[in-house]
Amino acid sequence: MAQRFPLLPFLVLCLCSSASIIGIAHQHEDSTTQTMEDFSGYPIHDHHSFIQNFASSSLSVDTESLQNQIDELATFSDTPAPSVTRILYTEKDVLARRYIKNLMGISGLSVREDAVGNIFGRWDGYEPNLPAVATGSHIDAIPYSGKYDGVVGVLGAIEAINSLKRSGFKPRRSLEIILFTSEEPTRFGIGCLGSRLLAGSEVLVKALQTTVDGQNKSFLDAARAAGYAKDQDDLSSVFLRKGSYSAFVELHIEQGPILEEEDISIGIVTAIAAPASIKVEFEGNGGHAGAVLMPNRNDAGLAAAELALAVEKHVLESGSIDTVGTVGILELHPGAINSIPSKSHLEIDTRDIDEQRRNNVIEKIYQSAIKIEKDRRVRLSEFKIVNQDPPALSDKSITEAMEAASKELNLPHKLMISRAYHDSLFMARVSPMGMIFIPCYKGYSHKPEEYASHQDIANGVKVLALTLAKLSLN
Numbered sequence: 127m128a129q130r131f132p133l134l135p136f137l138v139l140c141l142c143s144s145a146s147i148i149g150i151a152h153q154h155e156d157s158t159t160q161t162m163e164d165f166s167g168y169p170i171h172d173h174h175s176f177i178q179n180f181a182s183s184s185l186s187v188d189t190e191s192l193q194n195q196i197d198e199l200a201t202f203s204d205t206p207a208p209s210v211t212r213i214l215y216t217e218k219d220v221l222a223r224r225y226i227k228n229l230m231g232i233s234g235l236s237v238r239e240d241a242v243g244n245i246f247g248r249w250d251g252y253e254p255n256l257p258a259v260a261t262g263s264h265i266d267a268i269p270y271s272g273k274y275d276g277v278v279g280v281l282g283a284i285e286a287i288n289s290l291k292r293s294g295f296k297p298r299r300s301l302e303i304i305l306f307t308s309e310e311p312t313r314f315g316i317g318c319l320g321s322r323l324l325a326g327s328e329v330l331v332k333a334l335q336t337t338v339d340g341q342n343k344s345f346l347d348a349a350r351a352a353g354y355a356k357d358q359d360d361l362s363s364v365f366l367r368k369g370s371y372s373a374f375v376e377l378h379i380e381q382g383p384i385l386e387e388e389d390i391s392i393g394i395v396t397a398i399a400a401p402a403s404i405k406v407e408f409e410g411n412g413g414h415a416g417a418v419l420m421p422n423r424n425d426a427g428l429a430a431a432e433l434a435l436a437v438e439k440h441v442l443e444s445g446s447i448d449t450v451g452t453v454g455i456l457e458l459h460p461g462a463i464n465s466i467p468s469k470s471h472l473e474i475d476t477r478d479i480d481e482q483r484r485n486n487v488i489e490k491i492y493q494s495a496i497k498i499e500k501d502r503r504v505r506l507s508e509f510k511i512v513n514q515d516p517p518a519l520s521d522k523s524i525t526e527a528m529e530a531a532s533k534e535l536n537l538p539h540k541l542m543i544s545r546a547y548h549d550s551l552f553m554a555r556v557s558p559m560g561m562i563f564i565p566c567y568k569g570y571s572h573k574p575e576e577y578a579s580h581q582d583i584a585n586g587v588k589v590l591a592l593t594l595a596k597l598s599l600n
């Protein structure tokens with residue numbers, strides 16, 4: 127016995143270092159557990175200590191490869207660099223999809239696609255029948271935009287998986303990366319098309335049978351040209367089975383200035399604001415700008431102007447900083463300096479994290495439109511609520527996992543609200559959801575100047591990897 131004592135410190139040392147590499151940081155009396163663990167090669171219980179050892183020592187991000195991939199993906203564009211334009215089902219979109227599928231394959235993921243081209247790359251866990259943990263984002267890009275929006279959450283997810291694989295981690299629940307089809311509404315006017323369908327939107331399935339783009343090409347023809355929707359007009363095959371995922375986490379650039387201004391590495395999204403959009407048209411008699419005297423006019427342009435101001439008033443009346451409203455489109459017909467507008471067209475966007483409050487604003491805007499119609503003797507020829515989506519709250523178990531991951535990685539983080547919408551808004555309908563934001567230069571997005579630093583991306587990828595690992599073991 128005495129002879130064995132000097133060996134003890136050495137043994138302890140070995141145990142510690144192997145714990146940090148393969149995660150065996152605990153000992154169990156229970157022989158069944160031990161047998162199962164020996165068999166599987168990783169702990170069944172005590173995931174917490176596993177994760178702690180694992181976090182502090184083994185996560186590395188290959189920032190150079192990741193940046194090269196971001197740069198390369200940006201070359202699949204219909205406009206010259208540094209701008210990126212990648213529209214749904216165009217040749218460049220199809221090539222970019224192929225590029226992502228190839229990377230997923232290189233990472234050892236099994237890749238499949240659904241009827242609209244949502245792409246899934248799966249890493250099987252050691253309990254593959256449990257609901258999986260999913261992550262992902264989009265790679266479509268509006269005209270003349272940048273190369274980070276969405277892309278960081280797709281290429282970053284692949285790198286997060288690579289990082290977990292390099293660390294020796296083995297997921298319990300399968301991990302799945304999703305590339306969502308058409309987050310941007312550019313071509314067919316429908317934002318988050320892929321995730322809305324995954325979430326089971328019957329309304330959208332029906333609409334897509336007759337949806338056309340600006341060139342009058344049907345959605346189904348465009349999808350078929352890109353190799354999807356083969357012989358089905360009914361796309362409800364895309365719907366996710368209930369309980370497919372135990373969690374969904376999206377990594378995304380903030381698209382706002384807060385994190386950069388406050389020098390915070392990680393934003394943990396607690397809620398995604400509920401977007402709604404409205405189209406309004408007023409019609410009047412028009413007439414000559416000189417000949418028709420003021421008392422005799424019913425100016426459709428002034429009706430639109432008055433409604434635009436009413437939008438601002440009703441939004442401010444909500445009393446909450448979280449209520450916003452924008453008239454982003456205001457068109458006058460015939461649009462001549464010497465002609466009283468005979469027709470006006472407005473498009474109104476309003477959002478809030480509180481659905482009822484947002485709906486109250488919509489109702490007040492409607493009441494104002496009716497009052498303006500009467501007062502100005504114009505005709506309110508259209509008041510159409512194009513979409514009126516509910517907000518989404520992040521799941522507490524996921525925000526806690528993201529917070530814990532940020533803490534373990536010593537990254538300054540804060541809770542925040544996503545005022546832009548994302549595929550996560552719709553994934554929240556079928557899975558507990560959470561989002562990780564990273565800073566981006568001056569908050570720029572949807573323009574070529576969009577930029578996120580290597581360090582910020584690497585931080586986001588690490589938090590994502592560690593969060594996925596935690597959720598996978600839950």
Ligand SMILES: [Zn+2]
Nearest residue numbers: 264275276309
């Ligand atoms: Zn995006």
